[in-house]
Amino acid sequence: xxxxxxxxxxxxxxxxxxxxxxxxxxxxxxxxxxxxxxxxxxxxxxxxxxxxxxxxxxxxxxxxxxxxxxxxxxxxxxxxxxxxxxxxxxxxxxxxxxxxxxxxxxxxxxxxxxxxxxxxxxxxxxxxxxxxxxxxxxxxxxxxxxxxxxxxxxxxxxxxxxxxxxxxxxxxxxxxxxxxxxxxxxxxxxxxxxxxxxxxxxxxxxxxxxxxxxxxxxxxxxxxxxxxxxxxxxxxxxxxxxxxxxxxxxxxxxxxxxxxxxxxxxxxxxxxxxxxxxxxxxx
Amino acid sequence: xxxxxxxxxxxxxxxxxxxxxxxxxxxxxxxxxxxxxxxxxxxxxxxxxxxxxxxxxxxxxxxxxxxxxxxxxxxxxxxxxxxxxxxxxxxxxxxxxxxxxxxxxxxxxxxxxxxxxxxxxxxxxxxxxxxxxxxxxxxxxxxxxxxxxxxxxxxxxxxxxxxxxxxxxxxxxxxxxxxxxxxxxxxxxxxxxxxxxxx
Ligand SMILES: [Zn+2]
Numbered sequence: 282x283x284x285x286x287x288x289x290x291x292x293x294x295x296x297x298x299x300x301x302x303x304x305x306x307x308x309x310x311x312x313x314x315x316x317x318x319x320x321x322x323x324x325x326x327x328x329x330x331x332x333x334x335x336x337x338x339x340x341x342x343x344x345x346x347x348x349x350x351x352x353x354x355x356x357x358x359x360x361x362x363x364x365x366x367x368x369x370x371x372x373x374x375x376x377x378x379x380x381x382x383x384x385x386x387x388x389x390x391x392x393x394x395x396x397x398x399x400x401x402x403x404x405x406x407x408x409x410x411x412x413x414x415x416x417x418x419x420x421x422x423x424x425x426x427x428x429x430x431x432x433x434x435x436x437x438x439x440x441x442x443x444x445x446x447x448x449x450x451x452x453x454x455x456x457x458x459x460x461x462x463x464x465x466x467x468x469x470x471x472x473x474x475x476x477x478x479x480x481x482x483x484x485x486x487x488x489x490x491x492x493x494x495x496x497x498x499x500x501x502x503x504x505x506x507x508x509x510x511x512x513x514x515x516x517x518x519x520x521x522x523x524x525x526x527x528x529x530x531x532x533x534x535x536x537x538x539x540x541x542x543x544x545x546x547x548x549x550x551x552x553x554x555x556x557x558x559x560x561x562x563x564x
Numbered sequence: 565x566x567x568x569x570x571x572x573x574x575x576x577x578x579x580x581x582x583x584x585x586x587x588x589x590x591x592x593x594x595x596x597x598x599x600x601x602x603x604x605x606x607x608x609x610x611x612x613x614x615x616x617x618x619x620x621x622x623x624x625x626x627x628x629x630x631x632x633x634x635x636x637x638x639x640x641x642x643x644x645x646x647x648x649x650x651x652x653x654x655x656x657x658x659x660x661x662x663x664x665x666x667x668x669x670x671x672x673x674x675x676x677x678x679x680x681x682x683x684x685x686x687x688x689x690x691x692x693x694x695x696x697x698x699x700x701x702x703x704x705x706x707x708x709x710x711x712x713x714x715x716x717x718x719x720x721x722x723x724x725x726x727x728x729x730x731x732x733x734x735x736x737x738x739x740x741x742x743x744x745x746x747x748x749x750x751x752x753x754x755x756x757x758x759x760x761x762x763x
Contacts, residue, residue: 303589
């Protein structure tokens, strides 16, 4: 006897989650309710993503976990170790070698390919939540495609700031139908949601929702004709690998205000450095 | 109880259903692709692929409708023993199992509600072949895909119900393909040309 069932969850729970995933794939962007289970980690640690990963992993998978782009945070290491122990999966930090990638708040820079699955940890799945706290009302708004308020909120941003200030969890419309929260990824990542070759699954544990994007799905960031969506990032090259096309974190490097910009996707940065690319701050 | 009622389930349910689910998920995520699915040996008229899908997705919480010849003692006993799924009529099912002729017409199945479009039936269809055929476009499909479908009009009508509608899993031997409600179905160009030539 093993201490846990394969991938920790019992079979009945996995069946329930698997049924929700299939309906999510059939109705891209729609939030499927599911009965979330207690997991041996606190909610903030991505129990929604963990439950989705538990339902899709097989013993043949190679599993990668990133937390804001990094493989080595406590959160990422803990989830990776959890499935190494309970599902016997191989693990990796290399984006290209992974078959299942669980992520918190980033999409890898390297384009994903067919055969890969990207599992997002989602804190608040409802994009209309800050406009309307009642679940019964937001459900009605989705059913009637009543998304006008969402545009009003974004337009208020423009009036107040001169541009759309929302820079994370920037709402998208899926296949011209459902408005969806892409999880708190930077809006720099939004264009990668569209036409991705990999399957994208979203799990919200506390809020008990699963949603999905099949490969090659049309995903459009909400915007206005006079204020088109812009996938912005810090206007610097990476200090370590010199990349100009990656999302950057700003690091304070000394106590006199010295700063450095470095790729948030650590695997992307390391692969580039190993290939000989050098940024201005590299040793 | 017959001996084959007790046999033919997954020998290692946790890992075999994990592999089987990935086949179903890949099929549903990439309409038109044909996936292998193994591990189940149900009594006829259930096929191995049908058996594996049912073992992977069904339990006491999923009412199942057995259509036509599928509604037989062997299938009922096997499903009851291995999944515990309750048997119901088409109007209340979460999964329906049968040949296309036995499953149609489709108007009787739950298609979900505008607030809960996921509360809709999935039809598991026994097919004599799975091959290229009708042209498919939509989510999950790069440019276009093709799949042999039992007909065209029913799937076109189902698409117009989106986001409501039915989802389909086509099974044949140890293989399966799927067609979610989001897929646009058109006649293949070769068929269209043949029809134009005939008229
Ligand atoms: Zn870098």
